[in-house]
Amino acid sequence: MxxxxxxxxxxxxxxxxxxxxxxxxxxxxxxxxxxxxxxxxxxxxxxxxxxxxxxxxxxxxxxxxxxxxxxxxxxxxxxxxxxxxxxxxxxxxxxxxxxxxxxxxxxxxxxxxxxxxxxxxxxxxxxxxxxxxxxxxxxxxxxxxxxxxxxxxxxxxxxxxxxxxxxxxxxxxxxPKFDTIDMAARPRFFGNDRPTVLYNPHFDPILSSWWDMGMAVLEWFARQDEYNLIFAPHVMLFRRRLHTSVEHRRIRYRWSIPERLRNLSHILIDTGSTRSVDMSYALAADIYLGDASSQVYEWICNPRPCIFLNSHNARWQDNPSYTHWNMGQVIDRVSALPHALAVARQQQARFDAHQRAAFAATFxxxxxxxxxxxxxxxxxxxxxxxxxxxx
Incomplete structure (x- = not known):
């Protein structure tokens, strides 16, 4: 039949x-x-x-x-x-x-x-x-x-x-997205062996770390010489200047990134290419730095350190909307970032099993x-x- x-x-x-x-x-x-x-x-x-x-x-x-x-x-x-x-x-x-x-x-x-x-x-x-x-x-x-x-x-x-x-x-x-990805790929975007951090802020005017911490994060990475940085935010962040959150009733204006931060050999800035959505950066980096993006669940296909920026004083413990923050360190100021990066690999032992369990439950x-x-x-x-x- x-x-x-x-x-x-x-x-x-x-x-x-x-x-x-x-x-x-x-x-x-x-x-x-x-x-x-x-x-x-x-x-x-x-x-x-x-x-x-x-x-x-x-x-x-x-x-x-x-x-x-x-x-x-x-x-x-x-x-x-x-x-x-x-x-x-x-x-x-x-x-x-x-x-x-x-x-x-x-x-x-x-x-x-x-x-x-x-x-x-x-x-x-x-x-x-x-x-x-x-x-x-x-x-x-x-x-x-x-x-x-x-x-x-x-x-x-x-x-x-x-x-x-x-x-x-x-x-x-x-x-289904995983069906299109070579999960064993490890792209290289820098000509050195420094650890690479992927900073992946969301675009939501409340949840995103970009407005209150983002520029300070870029400035810190620009000054140091221990890490590479891939700045690949959610593709919608730089798609428009004005961002509105109907859910959180907030409107915020998104500013531009200064040119002096765009021409550094240890920083890659991508505000919306295909690589931002095809997991190229998630497969290439060593440490994830983010806030509310669902991309973190793609990141843990290969468990690695995560650091989350709590820029809006969220009471995140036991909140299902922040379940992913249990998969890594949570910091509430940029001045805490150097230490969080320094201990990221050591701290991963605490989070590895949780990331594997979260991946299995999610996919x-x-x-x-x-x-x-x-x-x-x-x-x-x-x-x-x-x-x-x-x-």
Whole structure:
């Protein structure tokens, strides 16, 4: 008995490419299962990145580019500074396209507006782009999705406790992004043998260490000669000047990095290239320095020292939104950084087992089977069951 053909769309509706690797690897697996897949992108760089990831099956996939009209572009010039206006307009202006799919797979929650505000009758399938602990990843908006694909037991248990997912409408499949990465790679970015620190601040106006500590961190690394530094923040930090946190009701202005810090042989500054999102830096560095980014969970694929900057006086102990801070040292001032770095390797003995356990809880794995394949099979199974129940 042959499997019925399903029309499945993959929507990438963002101005950056950091979300793509979380769902794009599933595309070729769905094609291999005989399904019809359409990739919908809102900018050329997204389409290029998707085609790079799915090179083996791209010729069998339909690509559609969406955009907003002239009036919406004018509004976006102003509103885009504080709201994801362009993304919302793309949803509103393309309801007819989305209605033609049996399901739409997305790596973000703005697309929930298709259900909550635009009343679109399409099955929405959500796979979070990351496996972090921030409270924003566990909001009520998750309930608008028909089917949720989860990376591991940690995320599932927290979502179940909050009743964000329900039986038969979610599945634990692992982390498709890992299917695209050579986890044994160890890229080199410096011509010396100094330990390399990866500083990876988030963009959230409250949680990020960038505003209150970031420049002091760069200045300290510029003056010393014991460490290399890779400064690779979340790609959204330098994408815009004004950052708004709806969750924390805070707006902050992001300043530029002085040129004198950009031309040092022991500091690499990357504010948004492909290397910022393909784990190149996470695989290359020796010590992680960060705050709220989910990238720390990618970092512990190979357990190594972590240092977390508590720039906002968080009461983080026993707080599930800061679970990752249990995987390393936590400091609340830049003056404590030299000592934390000096003892990082020695301190790692305290955190190694915790990092390994956290990785296992965060990312479900099955020997000999990829997360992308599991995701594809779960999507097809869910949609076919859904059609039978609706018949």
């Amino acid at each position: 042959t499997t019925p053909h399903l029309q499945i769309g993959f929507l990438f509706n963002h101005d950056c490419t950091h979300q793509i690797a979380h769902t794009a690897p599933i595309i070729c697996e769905l094609v291999a299962l005989g399904q019809d897949v359409t990739v919908v992108t809102s900018c050329d760089t997204q389409e290029q990145q998707v085609k790079k990831i799915i090179a083996g099956c791209a010729a069998r996939v339909r690509f559609v580019h969406i955009d907003i009209n002239r009036i919406s572009r004018a509004i976006n010039t102003v509103a885009g500074a504080v709201l994801p206006f362009r993304r919302i307009a793309n949803l509103r202006d393309n309801l007819g396209l989305f209605a033609g799919f049996d399901a739409l797979v997305v790596p973000e929650t703005t697309s929930a507006l298709l259900k909550s505000h635009f009343n679109l009758d399409v099955r929405l399938i959500y796979l979070p782009h990351g496996a972090g602990d921030r409270s924003i990843g566990f909001r009520d908006v998750t309930r608008f999705f028909d089917f949720v694909l989860l990376p591991g037991a940690k995320t599932r248990e927290r979502m179940v406790r909050r009743k964000l997912v329900r039986p038969g409408h979610h599945a634990v499949i692992g982390y 479900h794995t099955v020997p000999g089977q990829s997360a992308s394949r599991r995701a594809a099979e779960e999507i097809v199974y869910y949609l076919l069951q859904d059609k039978r129940e609706a018949a």
